[in-house]
Amino acid sequence: MPELRFDPITRRWVIIATERAKRPSDFGGHSPTAGSEVESTDFHPDCPFCEGNEAKTPPEVLAFRKPGTKPNEPGWWVRVFPDISPLVSTNTPINKRGYGIYDEISGYGYHEIVAETPKHLADLSDLDDGHVYEVLWAYKERMIKIKTTDPNIKQFIIVRNFGVEAGERFVIRHSHSHIIGLPIITKRINDELIGSSIFYRFHERCIFCDIITNELESKERIVLESDHFVVISFYAARVPFELHILPKRHNPFYETSTEEELRDLAKVIRTTLIKLKKVVNPAYNMILHTAPYYSPNPVYPVEEIYHWHIEIMPRLTKAAGFEWGTGFHINPVPPEKAALYLAEA
Amino acid sequence: MPELRFDPITRRWVIIATERAKRPSDFGGHSPTAGSEVESTDFHPDCPFCEGNEAKTPPEVLAFRKPGTKPNEPGWWVRVFPDISPLVSTNTPINKRGYGIYDEISGYGYHEIVAETPKHLADLSDLDDGHVYEVLWAYKERMIKIKTTDPNIKQFIIVRNFGVEAGERFVIRHSHSHIIGLPIITKRINDELIGSSIFYRFHERCIFCDIITNELESKERIVLESDHFVVISFYAARVPFELHILPKRHNPFYETSTEEELRDLAKVIRTTLIKLKKVVNPAYNMILHTAPYYSPNPVYPVEEIYHWHIEIMPRLTKAAGFEWGTGFHINPVPPEKAALYLAEA
Numbered sequence: 001m002p003e004l005r006f007d008p009i010t011r012r013w014v015i016i017a018t019e020r021a022k023r024p025s026d027f028g029g030h031s032p033t034a035g036s037e038v039e040s041t042d043f044h045p046d047c048p049f050c051e052g053n054e055a056k057t058p059p060e061v062l063a064f065r066k067p068g069t070k071p072n073e074p075g076w077w078v079r080v081f082p083d084i085s086p087l088v089s090t091n092t093p094i095n096k097r098g099y100g101i102y103d104e105i106s107g108y109g110y111h112e113i114v115a116e117t118p119k120h121l122a123d124l125s126d127l128d129d130g131h132v133y134e135v136l137w138a139y140k141e142r143m144i145k146i147k148t149t150d151p152n153i154k155q156f157i158i159v160r161n162f163g164v165e166a167g168e169r170f171v172i173r174h175s176h177s178h179i180i181g182l183p184i185i186t187k188r189i190n191d192e193l194i195g196s197s198i199f200y201r202f203h204e205r206c207i208f209c210d211i212i213t214n215e216l217e218s219k220e221r222i223v224l225e226s227d228h229f230v231v232i233s234f235y236a237a238r239v240p241f242e243l244h245i246l247p248k249r250h251n252p253f254y255e256t257s258t259e260e261e262l263r264d265l266a267k268v269i270r271t272t273l274i275k276l277k278k279v280v281n282p283a284y285n286m287i288l289h290t291a292p293y294y295s296p297n298p299v300y301p302v303e304e305i306y307h308w309h310i311e312i313m314p315r316l317t318k319a320a321g322f323e324w325g326t327g328f329h330i331n332p333v334p335p336e337k338a339a340l341y342l343a344e345a
Numbered sequence: 346m347p348e349l350r351f352d353p354i355t356r357r358w359v360i361i362a363t364e365r366a367k368r369p370s371d372f373g374g375h376s377p378t379a380g381s382e383v384e385s386t387d388f389h390p391d392c393p394f395c396e397g398n399e400a401k402t403p404p405e406v407l408a409f410r411k412p413g414t415k416p417n418e419p420g421w422w423v424r425v426f427p428d429i430s431p432l433v434s435t436n437t438p439i440n441k442r443g444y445g446i447y448d449e450i451s452g453y454g455y456h457e458i459v460a461e462t463p464k465h466l467a468d469l470s471d472l473d474d475g476h477v478y479e480v481l482w483a484y485k486e487r488m489i490k491i492k493t494t495d496p497n498i499k500q501f502i503i504v505r506n507f508g509v510e511a512g513e514r515f516v517i518r519h520s521h522s523h524i525i526g527l528p529i530i531t532k533r534i535n536d537e538l539i540g541s542s543i544f545y546r547f548h549e550r551c552i553f554c555d556i557i558t559n560e561l562e563s564k565e566r567i568v569l570e571s572d573h574f575v576v577i578s579f580y581a582a583r584v585p586f587e588l589h590i591l592p593k594r595h596n597p598f599y600e601t602s603t604e605e606e607l608r609d610l611a612k613v614i615r616t617t618l619i620k621l622k623k624v625v626n627p628a629y630n631m632i633l634h635t636a637p638y639y640s641p642n643p644v645y646p647v648e649e650i651y652h653w654h655i656e657i658m659p660r661l662t663k664a665a666g667f668e669w670g671t672g673f674h675i676n677p678v679p680p681e682k683a684a685l686y687l688a689e690a
Contacts, residue, residue: 001437002452004529012532015432015452087360087675092346101559102580107347107360157671180673184349187357188672194539214446235447287671326502326632327533330432 007236008199009207010191014236014329022240022332024341027316029281030163042119048084049174051076051118058082061112062142064134078134079115080142080179086111087180094152094183109153110146110181114138115174122173123162125273132266139179139288140262143255146181147293153181155189155292156254163283165315185292192289196305197297208307209250211235221339224271228264231272233339239317240333241280241342243272245310252291252306272312275345282314352581353544354552355536359581359674367585367677369686372661374626375508387464393429394519396421396463403427406457407487409479423479424460425487425524431456432525439497439528454498455491455526459483460519467518468507470618477611484524484633485607488600491526492638498526500534500637501599508628510660530637537634541650542642553652554595556580566680568687569616573609576617578684584662585678586625586687588617590655597636597651617657620690627659 003016048056054072062080069075082089088109095106116135117127124132143156160177185193199207215221215232223231223243234242245268247261257265276282291306323329348361393401399417407425414420427434433454440451461480462472469477488501505522530538544552560566560577568576568588579587590613592606602610621627636651668674 002433004433004450004452004527006448006450006529008447010532011535013450013527013529017432087362088347088349100563101555102353103351105349105351105358107349157673159671182349182358184351184358186671186673187355190356191536191672210446218445285671326504326531326630327536328502328531 005236007195007234007238009195009211010188011195011198012191012236012238012327012329014238014331016237016334017330017332018334021334021337024279027240027280027282030165030283030315042121044120044174047120047174049079049113049115049176050120054079057113057115058084062138062145064138074118077118077131078138079118080112080138081115083111083113083178088182090150096183105183108183110150110179112142112179114142114177114179116177117175121175123175123273124160125270125277126175127270129263129267129270132270133263135177136257136262136266136269137259139177140255140257142179143181143290147255150181152183154294155182155185156180156288156290157182157186158254158288158290160286161284162286163315165283166285185294185296189289189292190296193292193295193297193302193306196307197300200300200305206250206305206307208246208309212246212248220336223275223339223342224268226264226268228261229268231268233335233342234311235335237331237333237335237338238323238329239313239315240331241276241282241312241314241316241338242331242335243276243312243342245269245272245312247308250307252303252308254288254290254308257308269310272342275342276312276314278345279341280314280316282316284315285313287311287313350581352540352579352583354540354556355533356540356543357536357581357583357672357674359583359676361582361679362675362677363679366679366682369625372585372625372627375510375628375660387466389465389519392465392519394424394458394460394521395465399424402458402460403429407483407490409483419463422463422476423483424463425457425483426460428456428458428523433527435495441528450528453528455495455524457487457524459487459522459524461522462520466520468520468618469505470615470622471520472615474608474612474615477615478608480522481602481607481611481614482604484522485600485602487524488526488635492600495526497528499639500527500530501525501633501635502527502531503599503633503635505631506629507631508660510628511630530639530641534634534637535641538637538640538642538647538651541652542645545645545650551595551650551652553591553654557591557593566684568620568684569613571609571613573606574613576613578680578687579656580680582676582678582680582683583668583674584658584660585676586621586627586657586659586661586683587676587680588621588657588687590614590617590657592653595652597648597653599633599635599653602653614655617687620687621657621659623690624686625659625661627661629657629659631655631657 051074060081063076064078065076088107094108157180196207221233290308291302295302405426408421409423410421433452439453502525541552566578635653636647640647
């Protein structure tokens, strides 16, 4: 019998199809992107993210590079620059206005690319833990820089898309992430704030902290646990193998993570991605959720109710038409089974 | 410059990429489904929805059929039966329970298929207006029947998926819809109830009624208007050519539509689908949104704040990874342009 499960954070019901449960071998894994035949090489002449091709991107805004090397030249190991075709930009002034019954804002904001490695490698799991830590540190540094210099920015999203099924728009696959800073709060974060507020109203506790406690006690959906993090196969997973990485310490803002935490996180992310790759090898979206800089629900401060975390959404089911049109998700892999497969991998 | 637009109903910001605006010819149209080479024939031996193949489905729960013909035999023109592999079913008792910090309900509910035509035709637009009216009437009849006999059912969704990109799971294409009755309120409808409540708090009016008035005045996003309906290219469209069909009369419940209204709606739906087909020939999801039978937001009654409508979501952009992972949609076709293309078609 299928089960209807309630996600208490976004207040969404999902169907977990326990009877027609699929096994990892039922999924085909991700399609290789164009150019994947050269993914094992260190350099691709057409790839704008490879060391030596710095001229193919807008000027960098941050790079971790060898002493003595110049900006926008080789010598870096993590490099951040504006997207060449940005979703939002700071080129025009911010302009908020009404439009009949509707509301509009000019497309103001930041859209930056983090080239995660100078070598032409496909994904974070191909790097070592120390290198992944530097990427995580770059996120933090850019978020703090933008936050402290531009009061128009209310929220950050950090997204990594891996594989064509996950919306990867680049023809050549080179490990990278998007940092997006926006003058508004996106629906997804607002949903989480509403859900966590409703929980707080009843319990006066952070719902994410309670989920961590509950999951560590039940152990049913734990994929892995480290000193500072826990990776859970989410109880009300919208898609097969949906994973959430949560810091054990209650902290609304990613950018206030300590060096020790981010070093631990690097290892946790890599291990998680390697496990996923072994079990189902999916295309995936990895999204960092962190608290916005004002509360659209002013009853409870975001500092109390929000808890930054990372969500990994594998794209294993071919068409999400029904789910997408109705917002009503059907997941053919019980999260407890997904946790078992991954914990054992 | 891209624009950020706010959807006041679901309280979602979307990016309308006005600069990189795409034209209809930039989209490839939908992929033909397997068996489409015989779509022009009237009968397909393997199709469970064709007249003569009634034994391939569970017993019918409703059929409009010629006098003297028997249930589950030929002679019908619209036929409704439970899905052979239902998402939810009434085979087990409804069971609501807590599970640690979480909430669960057994997968109780109704999942029925409406075979919209006895002939092996691909889509509603292939039928005539009178026939489409009979399909709309079948929705109404089943909703009233279930609503009045099973108090566990709190919400209906009616979905039509056309094309593989839209999640169509059948190998052979025969025009049909899904009627789903659920013991819970789905996130999407709950979102609309929250948005319309917030609007009502300020204005004491139905937000949908206000949108209709506003759109009919501005004319910028009108695709077509009939006696009882208006089809708009939605201001904050999540995807290119997203269309909303709204009844002019304030009415929360689809199933209280009159015969005159549904006859008009049949014509409106057919004309809209034919226009869409001419301009971009998309795979699409068509979803009927109607008020649930209790209000999760008890301050304002659903009768005041909700307004049934149909949303058509074409699936033209290949990957929705970024949008899907973040809930932050990027639409490369300004809704005003989409309205122009469709109004002229």
